[in-house]
Amino acid sequence: MTRPMTMAEKILAAHAGLSEVVPGQLVECDLDLVLANDITAPIAIKTVNEIGAGVFDRDRICLVPDHYSPNKDIKSAEQTKVTRDFAHEHKITNYFEQGCMGIEHALLPEQGVVVPGDLMIGADSHTCTYGGIGAFSTGVGSTDAGVGMATGRAWFKVPE
Structure with a gap:
């Protein structure tokens, strides 16, 4: 038993x-979703490119450029462009263009992208908010998010 x-x-x-x-x-574990935003995605994308395997599933990666919206300067516009170009190149289903999105942590449940029972990681410290809808979610560094985007897997220490 x-x-x-x-x-x-x-x-x-x-x-x-x-x-x-x-x-x-x-x-x-196998991941249901990997999340990154316009600040964290460029580093994750660099990791995906270094691995060289592409993305594990274009439907299970979510990119939301919500931190620099609208872009505050040239550097932030360049970061958003890296994210946008990657999303288009890999035909990422859950890419939310600036002006067609909202705050990532409200947007994903509203759009039904994350649901109860899901296991997800996000390159954002507030990713744990999806626990409020019954998902297991945690924030990770951009490198870990990049590995998740490439492999669809991540390791966890079961919490006490």
Whole structure:
């Protein structure tokens, strides 16, 4: 008989292909979604390009240029352009162009991009807000997001 698990444990176990997980355990999981914005995406994109494998699934990557909207200077416009060009090159389904989006953490649930039971990472410290709708979500660095974009996988330490 398996022990009772928290919702986070159930989501991690399901995405790791395990019947159960325990606090402190390291697991490698399949991701439902990887998120980045106009500040964090260019670094993640550099990682994807260094890996050289392209993106794991154009429907499960979300790029929202919401931090520099509108662009405040040439540097921020250049970062947004890197994100836009990558989204077009890889035909990213969930790319939300400036003027056609909103705050990423409100936009994704509103659009049904993230739903209860999902496991997602985002290169933004507020990514954990999707826990409010019953998803397991956590912020990661841009490099980790880039690896997630390329492989569709990430490792986690099961929380206590």
